[in-house]
Amino acid sequence: MTVQLDDPAVAAFVAAVNAGDKDAFFAVLTEDATMSDDGSERDLAAWTDKEIFSADGRMQVDRVSPDGRTLEVTYSNATWGSMRTRWTFTVAGDRISRFETGQA
Incomplete structure (x- = not known):
């Protein structure tokens, strides 16, 4: 199933993750972007490097979601394998100022 991502910032985020492109990833985030994982605040740079x-x-x-800013994702990595996750994004202008992720 192919899912259309209508929010350009969210689409750029997903593309950067899937390409393993750190520069593109951080370019789509605001300088003061924050994040949480399963409800706990995390250090964005350390978490993204590790996870x-x-x-x-x-x-x-x-x-x-209808607004294009909440995704249900099958997320996989070499550490944890594959899991269903939810990602919610706060977009400021054309960049992401916060994302929250956790098990779906």
Whole structure:
């Protein structure tokens, strides 16, 4: 199933994750972006390095909310394997200022 991502910032986020492209990933985030994982605030740089970039993280988008800013994803990486996750994004202008992820 191919899911259309209508929010350009969210689409750029997913594309950067799937390409393993740190530069593109951080370019889509505001300078003061924050994040949480399963309800706990995390250090964005440390978390993304461990859970995405060093572990070959990939997002297969299964469902998108009507506003395009909440995704249900089959997320996989070399550390944890594959799991259903929810990703919610706060977009400021054309960049993401916050994302929250956790098990779906």
